[in-house]
Amino acid sequence: MEKIKLTGRIVTPDDSEYEQARINNNLSIPKFPSKIVFCQNTEDVLNALRWVRENRTPFRMRSGRHSYENFSLVNDGLIIDVSEMDEIIINGKEITAKIEAGANLGHVYNKLWEYGMTIPAGTESSVGVIGLTLGGGIGMLTRLFGLTCDNLIEIEMVRAGGHRGAELIKANKNHNSDLFWACCGGGGGNFGIVTSLTFKLHRISKVSVFSVTWGWDDFEAAFNAWQNWAPNTDERLTSQIELKSKEANQIIAQGEFVGPSSKLKELLRPLTTIGSPTSVSVKEVPYIEAVRFFDVPSGNRPALRKKSGSFLEKPFPPKAILTMKQFLANAPNENSGIWHQSLGGAAGRIAPNETAFYYRDAIIAQEYLATWNDSVEERQNIRWIEELKRALSPYTTGDYVNFPDRYIKDWPTAYYGDNFKRLREVKMEYDSFNLFNFPQSIPPFKKWF
CATH class of the missing domain: 3.30.465.10 (Uridine Diphospho-n-acetylenolpyruvylglucosamine Reductase; domain 3)
Incomplete structure (x- = not known):
C-alpha cells in the first residue's frame, strides 16, 4: 500500500516561520515539535491522523493556541493545527x-x-x-x-x-x-x-455595558457586594470582577446587560452605592462594540504566564475574602490577580449529568492569574498561584477544564466530578x-x- 503523505501547509524547524508557528499563548512551557501541519480542509486532517498512525509519531491537535499548560504542543512530534480552517x-x-x-x-x-x-x-x-x-x-x-x-x-x-x-x-x-x-x-x-x-x-442588536472601579481600601466591601449580587440579579446581566494586586490598586467590576442602559443603572445600585467608587460608567452600544469592550489585548498576546481556577457554589465568608486580600497584598508582581465571573441563570438550569460540564450548581467561576517578564521569576509566580489555590480550597470546588493546571493531583474529579x-x-x-x-x-x- 502507498505510504500516506502529509498535506496542507507544513512547517519544520528548518523553516523561517517555525519559531512563530511553534509558540502558544503561554511561553513558560516551551515545546519544539518536529513538524506542524496547518490543515486547510478535512482531508488534510484525515491524512495527518493517518500519517501519525502509520509512522507511530506522537502528536497533538491545536486551534487557538490558548491551552494554559501547552497540552496542544509536544516535543519531537507532529502538531495537527486546524487554525487555517475558519469558514x-x-x-x-x-x-x-x-x-x-x-x-x-x-x-x-x-x-x-x-x-x-x-x-x-x-x-x-x-x-x-x-x-x-x-x-x-x-x-x-x-x-x-x-x-x-x-x-x-x-x-x-x-x-x-x-x-x-x-x-x-x-x-x-x-x-x-x-x-x-x-x-x-x-x-x-x-x-x-x-x-x-x-x-x-x-x-442581538444593542446591549448595555458597565464598569465600576474601586481602590484597594474598598476591597472587602466591593467583592462582597458583587458576589451576593452578580449571580442573583436579572438573568440578562452577566458580569465579572477582577481583584488586582495591592500595587495595582484597582478592583474592577464590568458586565453586559441585554437591555437598555436606564434599566442597567437601576440594577447596578447594589454595586454603585458600596464604598467609594473611583469611576462608574454605563453605556448602551451596538453588540459588536461590547465584544471589543471586553476583549483584553494582553490576554491575546503570548507571555510567560500561569493560570488556575475553581468554582464557588456559595458566597465567600469574610475569612476567604481576607485570604484573597492577603495574597494580593503580597503578590509576586503588579500583574497578579484573581478574576471572577457570575454564573447561574440559563447555565444553572441544566442538570450536572445532562452534559459533561459538571459544575451547574456553581454561582461563580474563579481564575487565578500571574504573568512575569523573566524566567527567573517563574518559580515564585507558580508558587503564589498554587498556595493561593490551596488557601481558598476550603471555600471552593473543582476546577474548570479550560483553566487546566498541571499541579492538580486529582484532576479527573476536579474537572469532571461524577x-x-x-x-x-x-x-x-x-x-x-x-x-x-x-x-x-x-x-x-x-x-x-
Missing part, C-alpha cells in the same frame, strides 16, 4: 451557523454580527471557538443563553478507525449521542479532532487504544471480566 456558513432559515474548527472568537463574533446574531462565548478574540466549546464555554452572555456548549447542535470529528486508520463522523443528540454529550464540557483533545461545530444562533466514569466509557467507545492522549487526557474505561 463560517450561516443558515438564516434555521438560524444556525456551521463554524470550522480553526475560527477564533473575533472572527466568529464579527461574521455573525453581519447577520445581527451571536453565540454566547468568551471575551478574548484570539481564543479558538473549538477549545472553548469543548470545555463548556463561559462569557458575557452565559446567564442569558447558557454555556457555549449548551448552544451546540452538532459536531464533525475525525476519529481513529475506519478506512485507512481515520474517518470523519458526526455527533448530535440523535446520532453518536454519547460522544456529543462528552463534547459538551469534556474538554478538547480527548476523543478525536473536531473539524466543525454547528450552533444555534441568537439575535461525570468522569461516563467520560471514560465514551473514550473507550471512540478511542479505545488511547491514541489521543496528553498529560491530563481522559483514559479509556477498560472492563475486566
Whole structure:
C-alpha cells in the first residue's frame, strides 16, 4: 500500500516561520515539535491522523493556541493545527451557523454580527471557538443563553478507525449521542479532532455595558457586594470582577446587560452605592462594540504566564475574602490577580449529568492569574498561584477544564466530578487504544471480566 503523505501547509524547524508557528499563548512551557501541519480542509486532517498512525509519531491537535499548560504542543512530534480552517456558513432559515474548527472568537463574533446574531462565548478574540466549546464555554452572555456548549447542535470529528486508520463522523443528540454529550464540557483533545461545530444562533442588536472601579481600601466591601449580587440579579446581566494586586490598586467590576442602559443603572445600585467608587460608567452600544469592550489585548498576546481556577457554589465568608486580600497584598508582581465571573441563570438550569460540564450548581467561576517578564521569576509566580489555590480550597470546588493546571493531583474529579466514569466509557467507545492522549487526557474505561 502507498505510504500516506502529509498535506496542507507544513512547517519544520528548518523553516523561517517555525519559531512563530511553534509558540502558544503561554511561553513558560516551551515545546519544539518536529513538524506542524496547518490543515486547510478535512482531508488534510484525515491524512495527518493517518500519517501519525502509520509512522507511530506522537502528536497533538491545536486551534487557538490558548491551552494554559501547552497540552496542544509536544516535543519531537507532529502538531495537527486546524487554525487555517475558519469558514463560517450561516443558515438564516434555521438560524444556525456551521463554524470550522480553526475560527477564533473575533472572527466568529464579527461574521455573525453581519447577520445581527451571536453565540454566547468568551471575551478574548484570539481564543479558538473549538477549545472553548469543548470545555463548556463561559462569557458575557452565559446567564442569558447558557454555556457555549449548551448552544451546540452538532459536531464533525475525525476519529481513529475506519478506512485507512481515520474517518470523519458526526455527533448530535440523535446520532453518536454519547460522544456529543462528552463534547459538551469534556474538554478538547480527548476523543478525536473536531473539524466543525454547528450552533444555534441568537439575535442581538444593542446591549448595555458597565464598569465600576474601586481602590484597594474598598476591597472587602466591593467583592462582597458583587458576589451576593452578580449571580442573583436579572438573568440578562452577566458580569465579572477582577481583584488586582495591592500595587495595582484597582478592583474592577464590568458586565453586559441585554437591555437598555436606564434599566442597567437601576440594577447596578447594589454595586454603585458600596464604598467609594473611583469611576462608574454605563453605556448602551451596538453588540459588536461590547465584544471589543471586553476583549483584553494582553490576554491575546503570548507571555510567560500561569493560570488556575475553581468554582464557588456559595458566597465567600469574610475569612476567604481576607485570604484573597492577603495574597494580593503580597503578590509576586503588579500583574497578579484573581478574576471572577457570575454564573447561574440559563447555565444553572441544566442538570450536572445532562452534559459533561459538571459544575451547574456553581454561582461563580474563579481564575487565578500571574504573568512575569523573566524566567527567573517563574518559580515564585507558580508558587503564589498554587498556595493561593490551596488557601481558598476550603471555600471552593473543582476546577474548570479550560483553566487546566498541571499541579492538580486529582484532576479527573476536579474537572469532571461524577461525570468522569461516563467520560471514560465514551473514550473507550471512540478511542479505545488511547491514541489521543496528553498529560491530563481522559483514559479509556477498560472492563475486566
